[in-house]
Amino acid sequence: MxxxxxxxxxxxxxxxxxxxxxxxxxxxxxxxxxxxxxxxxxxxxxxxxxxxxxxxxxxxxxxxxxxxxxxxxxxxxxxxxxxxxxxxxxxxxxxxxxxxxxxxxxxxxxxxxxxxGLLFEDDIEADSSRCVARRSVAHVLARVQVPGAMEIEGRTRNLSLAGVLISAGGEVPPVGQNVTVAIARGPIGEQRSILGTVARHDLDENGEVCGIGVQFKIDERTANQTAEYLNRIKASEHARRLGGISGTIDTLGLGDLLMSVGQCIPRGRFTLMKSGQIGTVYVDCGRISSAQMGSAIGIKALVRMLDWEGGNFEFHANLSPDEDAPELGLPIEAALLEAARLTDESRRFQVAALPATAGLRIEHRQCDADVANLSKVEQKILDLAGTGITVSRLLDAIQEPDGQIEQSILELVDRGVLHFDESAPVG
Structure with a gap:
């Protein structure tokens, strides 16, 4: 060729x-x-x-x-x-x-x-009683919206005309919930919203939700346009993977991988995958311009991915983050050192595991009495707890070490300012 x-x-x-x-x-x-x-x-x-x-x-x-x-x-x-x-x-x-x-x-x-005058056999087998929708690997941004309630952002793991599997964790809509899925098409900013129903939850090795499968309910009036749009996404994602670098993370380790590839190639995106989880790291001229894994962004996302044992990666050159992506902008080596510092700091705190999917509720009367004694981390926790956030998402949202955040949560619980609400809907 x-x-x-x-x-x-x-x-x-x-x-x-x-x-x-x-x-x-x-x-x-x-x-x-x-x-x-x-x-x-x-x-x-x-x-x-x-x-x-x-x-x-x-x-x-x-x-x-x-x-x-x-x-x-x-x-x-x-x-x-x-x-x-x-x-x-x-x-x-x-x-x-x-x-x-x-x-x-x-x-x-x-x-x-x-x-x-050349003939090619069809590589999809289907019987006459059902239609087979070809699934393709596609890692594009997607937002799952529940009417009048939550919105979850993640990346698609595979995509077909029948539905989509989206990487997502923490609080997710239950199976059977009607949702709207907005799927973006690359860096051109185009997106299309499709109605659907949550058909299943994917669980990671710890039994926690790491993905949601949505079955599409495509309006017959827009079926052709929707099918054309989804096929363009699948074709674009397949073309993007051609000529890229891929392999297992544990061959070099994520840190060495970021240094060796990110330092010599001007610009591109790492897509990192493990047990249904997907993270992305964008590099630009020897700097990490953006990092995200689930609801964790920046250094906290790097901490999450550096903690993985195993997994796979793909690297594609000349890709830049979306305009609204959180910016990091640190040299690769400096970002890795900061992530290592956060990890070491977190290990200093000996804290029992907290219920990751539980909600946090504020006891306002006790909080008002205790407001003068709050540390900066405790204040951040209370600011977020007031939104009904789960423990896992709160750990992602605050940039301090996880161990320090967990210890602060337990101290607030001991003082009666917070309590865990394990009845919160988590899907």
Whole structure:
């Protein structure tokens, strides 16, 4: 498989000359090579062209596909999903460009059959009594909204036309709850809201909720537009993964991984996964620009992820955090040192485990009498406890060491200022 790029005018399939735009070329010397690309990438809406390119995210391209074994060629329209720099090769990746194709697999399959005379078997088995929705790995921002109540933000773990699995923890809506899921599409800021019902909860190795599965209830009037939108997300996410670096975290350890990759590649995003949990770390010119895992952000999110034993990672170059993402902006080494300091500080406090999913309720009469004796951490706890927050989310929201926060919670409970409310709905 060989690739190249140039800028020129092209005569389109309709016979007219288009405006000047970027044209890329790729060659599959054998039918076997084309089959590998078809079943691995093209059927999922993506294509990877190795080489060195200077292309912008979202730039429109036309890919000329040469098939010397068949004595023919065809073209594909698409846009740039990711341009992987040559520095990637030093860390086991491939330089090149990942393309999100404009046409879906059925359209492409028909074109190859009609124009080129090549047939491809369908790789989805389905019987006539039911429709099978292809699930794809997709890590995009999603918000689950309960009418008149909570809103949960997380990242999708997989996505299909039938539903979505979203990484989320702490307080979650119960199974059977009607919700609205807002799914964002990459850095372009587009999003679409879809009605659905919570179908299941995923539990982590400690038995706590780490994800929620939502079954879509798509309005027939907008079914085609919704399906097109979800298919574009799946194609974009597949294309983005092409040429990236992936592996297990424990091969190097997260700290060394951030240093070795983040220092030599100008910009990109780490996606970290373990037992249904998903975290993200964005690096930019040797600095961590943003970090998030569940409701934890910044250094506290790093502390959570550095504490993982095992897990997997993906790294994709030239990705930046969303505009509204919390900013960290510390050099990678400084951020890791601060996370290590927080971890060491937390270990100094010998505190029994608190009920993570319990709510916290304030005894206002006792609180008013005790207000002069509150420490800064205790004041932060009371400010958040007044919102009905759970223990786990409170630990994520306050940047001090977990051990110090837990000890302060217990002291407030002992003084009668707080009490645990384990009847709070946690899904």
């Amino acid at each position: 060989q690739g190249s790029g140039c800028r020129e005018q092209i005569v389109g399939r309709g016979g007219t000359v288009s405006d000047a735009f970027r044209v890329l070329r790729i060659e599959f010397e054998t039918r076997e090579a084309l089959d590998r690309e078809w079943y691995g990438n093209l059927v999922n809406g993506g294509l990877f062209i190795p080489g060195r390119f200077d292309l912008l995210y979202g730039e429109a391209v036309l890919v000329l596909v040469d098939l010397p074994f068949a004595g023919t060629a065809f073209d594909l329209e698409g846009r740039v999903a990711q341009c992987i720099p040559v520095e990637f090769e030093e860390n086991g990746g491939r330089s090149g460009v990942a393309i999100e194709l404009r046409s879906g697999p059925e359209v492409l399959r028909n074109r190859l059959e009609d124009e080129v």
